[in-house]
Amino acid sequence: MAYKITDECISCGACEPECPNAAIKEGETTYVIDPDKCTECIGAFESSQCAEVCPVSAPQPDPDRKESREVLLGKWKKLHPGETPKTT
Template identity: 45%
Template sequence: MSLYITERCINCDMCEPECPNQAIALGTAIYEIDPARCTECIGHYEAPTCQSVCPITHTIVQDTAWQETPEQLWEKFVQLYPDVKG
């Protein structure tokens, strides 16, 4: 699954620079995650960095509207970074 930023977001700017896929950007009111670019950090880190740096608990959560398996997230990573061999 992609991740989703809830309305609990305080626009602290912690998550955006930490995203290795450049999937996070400031939306009209709060930060948003582009599900087409979010791999939950698969291919980069053991866990999503945006969740680990967010100071507000339960603000960045699983996006149930965008269901993906770990294998699908890996395939997305490979498409985003075709020069990386897995």
């Protein structure tokens, strides 16, 4: 399930450099996650890094984008061709 950033975001920018997939960018009013690049950090970390660093818990799983672990790992592999995932 890709994450999304809710309106709680105070645009502190802490999450952007933590994303292993460069999925986070500054938007007009909040930071935003490209759902096609978000793998819930699967492939790189055991937990969602953006959610861990956010001071206001703005990144949340998006229930409209339910994806299995297998699908998320497949996304990661497409984003990092030739690399070996650190999680399975």
